[in-house]
Amino acid sequence: MIPAEFSYVRPSTVDEAVAALSGAGEDAKVLAGGQSLMPLLRLRLALPEVLVDLDRVDEMREIRDEGDNVFIGAMATHYNVIRDPLVPALVAKTTATVADPAVRHRGTFGGSLAHADPAGDLPAVMLALDATMVARSPRGSRDIPAADFFVDYLTSALEPDELLVGVRVPKLGDDWGFHYEKFHRTAQSWAVVGVAAAVQRSNGTVGAARIGLTNMGPYPIRASAVESAASGGPASADAFRSAAEAAAEATDPPSDLNGSADYRRHLARVLTARALTAAATV
């Protein structure tokens, strides 16, 4: 299968990329690692007139320490994210479950967020960690909290001329444990449901819990009811199982070939209990 014709721009700096994108009109598409976009182009489900390829914008690949946050450049590949010791544990652990090694060599951190696929693993993690997306446009720089970034199925809060340049991920202390629990049918396939959990523990008690759900609606969802139920309680598997009973509240899971909505609600409860237990026992 061969993509439809498009014109191609290859900027080498963020400024050039922003200029190229704003000059390209509404039918432009940003090419990051291409591991989601290339199949869409080949199937002609995406028909952009202009492709702005960020492959050579090296400044966007940087991962740096910013004190309370780690800044992860949008063009950092999954491969680099997994291997960089600066990257917060939940981000690295989750990224290691994305697709397969060849896809992780090309696929990027920012690309998988801007793509806003409800079955993508990283959006739920950004939501659970209260990360901040940093976007650039000809109007300047804009911070977008993760809670406002994922708007709908394959739709982010980015304007057509806005470029996601990176993400500020808050660091959490040593008293936090993390886990991403993903249920999928084959090794490299998308999550039927995924659960990102961060748990703060002290002396067998849960100080705070944060939970992001993958594929339980058109965008990632915070399991707030479970967070409240688990916080202040014992850090035990039984307590987590009981708290996780609320995991499907306020969700809107799809029904598709991989599972019905009811099945997904069941998975959310089971996987949330597992994720909390694993996060608390690290």
Next chain:
Amino acid sequence: MPRIKVEVDGVTYEDDVEPRLLLVHYLRDRLGKVGTPIGCDTTNCGACTVLMDGLSVKSCSVLAVQADGRAITTIEGLGIDGQLHPMQQAFHEEHALQCGYCTPGMIMASLDLLRENADPSEDEIREGLEGNLCRCTGYQNIVRAVRRAADDMRGAAKEVTS
């Protein structure tokens, strides 16, 4: 039309390419490197896996223009003077193929795996090859072949250094 300069299996090529040309089509249709097959066309099966600057990529999901300035290794670049590469030899010895369609991608992905882990366990091999599908073998002999190649290649490395 963009002009690209790309090294493929040790030979440098310069070509004008349409931006929409996929790397796998460039390799097969322009350079005649038909050793790299097209399997699923949807980034699932891994049959078209090649190395780009030493890292495995699915060449159906990379544009030829993105390979500009890069070095590509295909299955056709592995053997030297008619001698099979140890990984190819191990696939042959262990009967790690039936129809052979997945084999080029499987071998390239296996080399990528050994680049990072010269002595992988059976589980690590299965994990490392999760992006490559085989519909014939049930994977048992593929895993055996990669184990054998890992042993052979480490043995060969020792001989060179001692």
